[in-house]
Amino acid sequence: MHIRSRALTSAAALAAVAALAGSAGAQTHQxxxxxxxxxxxxxxxxxxxxxxxxxxxxxxxxxxxxxxxxxxxxxxxxxxxxxxxxxxxxxxxxxxxxxxxxxxxxxxxxxxxxxxxxxxxxxxxxxxxxxxxxxxxxxxxxxxxxxx
Structure with a gap:
Protein backbone atom coordinates (compact mmCIF):
# COMPACT_ATOMS: atom_id res chain seq x y z
CA MET A 1 0.00 0.00 0.00
CA HIS A 2 2.90 2.37 0.74
CA ILE A 3 4.28 1.93 -2.83
CA ARG A 4 0.85 2.66 -4.35
CA SER A 5 0.58 5.85 -2.26
CA ARG A 6 4.00 6.99 -3.45
CA ALA A 7 3.06 6.24 -7.06
CA LEU A 8 -0.13 8.30 -6.75
CA THR A 9 1.77 11.18 -5.16
CA SER A 10 4.35 11.05 -7.96
CA ALA A 11 1.62 10.98 -10.60
CA ALA A 12 -0.09 13.99 -9.02
CA ALA A 13 3.20 15.88 -8.91
CA LEU A 14 3.88 15.11 -12.57
CA ALA A 15 0.39 16.28 -13.53
CA ALA A 16 0.92 19.55 -11.66
CA VAL A 17 4.27 20.14 -13.37
CA ALA A 18 2.74 19.38 -16.78
CA ALA A 19 -0.11 21.81 -16.11
CA LEU A 20 2.32 24.54 -15.10
CA ALA A 21 4.54 23.88 -18.12
CA GLY A 22 1.53 24.00 -20.42
CA SER A 23 0.29 27.30 -19.03
CA ALA A 24 3.79 28.80 -19.09
CA GLY A 25 4.28 27.70 -22.68
CA ALA A 26 0.96 29.20 -23.70
CA GLN A 27 2.02 32.56 -22.30
CA THR A 28 5.14 32.76 -24.48
CA HIS A 29 3.24 33.00 -27.77
CA GLN A 30 2.59 36.50 -29.07
Missing amino acids: ATPRTEDTPVLVDCLWHPEVRPADFMLACADGNSRLASLHWSRWGERTARAEGVNWVNDCKPYCAAGRFHAYPVSVRLDRPDTWKKHPELSHYSRITLTYTEGRPEGYAATVSYPLWD
Whole structure:
Protein backbone atom coordinates (compact mmCIF):
# COMPACT_ATOMS: atom_id res chain seq x y z
CA MET A 1 0.00 0.00 0.00
CA HIS A 2 2.90 2.37 0.74
CA ILE A 3 4.28 1.93 -2.83
CA ARG A 4 0.85 2.66 -4.35
CA SER A 5 0.58 5.85 -2.26
CA ARG A 6 4.00 6.99 -3.45
CA ALA A 7 3.06 6.24 -7.06
CA LEU A 8 -0.13 8.30 -6.75
CA THR A 9 1.77 11.18 -5.16
CA SER A 10 4.35 11.05 -7.96
CA ALA A 11 1.62 10.98 -10.60
CA ALA A 12 -0.09 13.99 -9.02
CA ALA A 13 3.20 15.88 -8.91
CA LEU A 14 3.88 15.11 -12.57
CA ALA A 15 0.39 16.28 -13.53
CA ALA A 16 0.92 19.55 -11.66
CA VAL A 17 4.27 20.14 -13.37
CA ALA A 18 2.74 19.38 -16.78
CA ALA A 19 -0.11 21.81 -16.11
CA LEU A 20 2.32 24.54 -15.10
CA ALA A 21 4.54 23.88 -18.12
CA GLY A 22 1.53 24.00 -20.42
CA SER A 23 0.29 27.30 -19.03
CA ALA A 24 3.79 28.80 -19.09
CA GLY A 25 4.28 27.70 -22.68
CA ALA A 26 0.96 29.20 -23.70
CA GLN A 27 2.02 32.56 -22.30
CA THR A 28 5.14 32.76 -24.48
CA HIS A 29 3.24 33.00 -27.77
CA GLN A 30 2.59 36.50 -29.07
CA ALA A 31 3.33 38.47 -25.93
CA THR A 32 2.10 41.71 -27.56
CA PRO A 33 -0.70 42.12 -30.10
CA ARG A 34 0.55 42.66 -33.64
CA THR A 35 -0.64 44.96 -36.36
CA GLU A 36 -1.11 43.85 -39.97
CA ASP A 37 2.15 45.51 -41.09
CA THR A 38 4.31 44.25 -38.25
CA PRO A 39 6.46 41.17 -38.92
CA VAL A 40 6.48 38.25 -36.49
CA LEU A 41 9.31 36.13 -35.12
CA VAL A 42 8.78 32.44 -35.91
CA ASP A 43 9.75 30.09 -33.06
CA CYS A 44 10.93 26.46 -33.14
CA LEU A 45 7.35 25.17 -33.05
CA TRP A 46 6.29 27.41 -35.98
CA HIS A 47 4.35 29.82 -33.76
CA PRO A 48 4.37 33.52 -34.70
CA GLU A 49 5.58 35.65 -31.80
CA VAL A 50 5.76 39.37 -31.13
CA ARG A 51 8.16 40.69 -28.48
CA PRO A 52 8.86 37.28 -26.86
CA ALA A 53 10.68 37.27 -23.52
CA ASP A 54 12.63 34.14 -24.53
CA PHE A 55 13.65 32.66 -27.88
CA MET A 56 15.39 29.37 -28.72
CA LEU A 57 18.23 29.82 -31.21
CA ALA A 58 19.34 26.17 -31.38
CA CYS A 59 16.05 24.34 -31.90
CA ALA A 60 17.60 20.92 -32.48
CA ASP A 61 19.61 20.64 -29.28
CA GLY A 62 18.71 23.66 -27.11
CA ASN A 63 22.35 24.63 -26.64
CA SER A 64 21.77 28.33 -27.34
CA ARG A 65 18.80 30.45 -26.33
CA LEU A 66 17.90 34.05 -25.68
CA ALA A 67 16.32 35.01 -22.36
CA SER A 68 15.17 38.12 -20.49
CA LEU A 69 14.53 39.96 -23.75
CA HIS A 70 13.45 43.59 -23.34
CA TRP A 71 12.28 45.03 -26.65
CA SER A 72 12.82 48.73 -27.38
CA ARG A 73 11.55 48.52 -30.97
CA TRP A 74 9.29 46.23 -32.99
CA GLY A 75 8.67 47.84 -36.35
CA GLU A 76 7.95 47.15 -40.00
CA ARG A 77 11.65 46.77 -40.90
CA THR A 78 13.54 46.02 -37.68
CA ALA A 79 13.16 45.02 -34.06
CA ARG A 80 15.67 45.59 -31.26
CA ALA A 81 16.10 44.11 -27.79
CA GLU A 82 18.58 43.65 -24.98
CA GLY A 83 18.85 40.30 -23.27
CA VAL A 84 21.03 37.31 -22.41
CA ASN A 85 22.30 34.55 -24.68
CA TRP A 86 22.65 31.31 -22.70
CA VAL A 87 25.18 29.11 -24.50
CA ASN A 88 26.33 25.58 -23.62
CA ASP A 89 30.13 25.29 -23.68
CA CYS A 90 29.79 21.58 -24.62
CA LYS A 91 32.87 20.68 -22.57
CA PRO A 92 33.81 17.88 -22.56
CA TYR A 93 30.68 17.23 -24.65
CA CYS A 94 27.30 18.96 -24.85
CA ALA A 95 25.38 16.68 -22.49
CA ALA A 96 28.00 17.30 -19.80
CA GLY A 97 28.56 20.97 -20.67
CA ARG A 98 27.65 24.07 -18.66
CA PHE A 99 25.53 26.99 -19.77
CA HIS A 100 27.06 30.48 -19.61
CA ALA A 101 25.21 33.80 -19.82
CA TYR A 102 26.37 36.50 -22.23
CA PRO A 103 24.61 39.89 -22.41
CA VAL A 104 23.58 40.71 -25.99
CA SER A 105 21.93 43.31 -28.14
CA VAL A 106 19.51 41.66 -30.55
CA ARG A 107 18.45 42.97 -33.94
CA LEU A 108 15.81 41.37 -36.17
CA ASP A 109 15.55 42.49 -39.78
CA ARG A 110 14.96 41.51 -43.41
CA PRO A 111 11.19 41.06 -43.18
CA ASP A 112 9.86 38.64 -45.77
CA THR A 113 6.66 36.76 -46.53
CA TRP A 114 6.31 33.70 -44.28
CA LYS A 115 5.93 30.65 -46.55
CA LYS A 116 3.78 28.75 -44.04
CA HIS A 117 1.38 31.69 -43.64
CA PRO A 118 1.73 34.00 -46.67
CA GLU A 119 -0.64 36.53 -45.08
CA LEU A 120 2.08 37.25 -42.47
CA SER A 121 5.56 38.64 -42.81
CA HIS A 122 8.36 37.47 -40.54
CA TYR A 123 11.84 38.65 -39.71
CA SER A 124 14.28 36.47 -41.66
CA ARG A 125 17.57 37.40 -39.95
CA ILE A 126 18.76 37.80 -36.36
CA THR A 127 21.97 39.57 -35.35
CA LEU A 128 23.51 39.28 -31.89
CA THR A 129 26.11 41.71 -30.61
CA TYR A 130 27.88 40.50 -27.48
CA THR A 131 28.26 43.44 -25.09
CA GLU A 132 30.26 41.82 -22.23
CA GLY A 133 32.29 38.82 -23.25
CA ARG A 134 31.25 36.15 -25.72
CA PRO A 135 31.35 32.38 -26.17
CA GLU A 136 34.67 30.89 -27.20
CA GLY A 137 35.08 31.00 -30.97
CA TYR A 138 32.29 33.53 -31.55
CA ALA A 139 32.78 36.91 -33.21
CA ALA A 140 31.64 40.04 -31.33
CA THR A 141 28.70 40.25 -33.76
CA VAL A 142 27.05 37.22 -35.37
CA SER A 143 24.09 36.97 -37.76
CA TYR A 144 21.93 33.96 -38.50
CA PRO A 145 19.12 33.36 -40.98
CA LEU A 146 15.80 32.62 -39.28
CA TRP A 147 13.64 29.69 -40.33
CA ASP A 148 10.78 30.15 -42.73
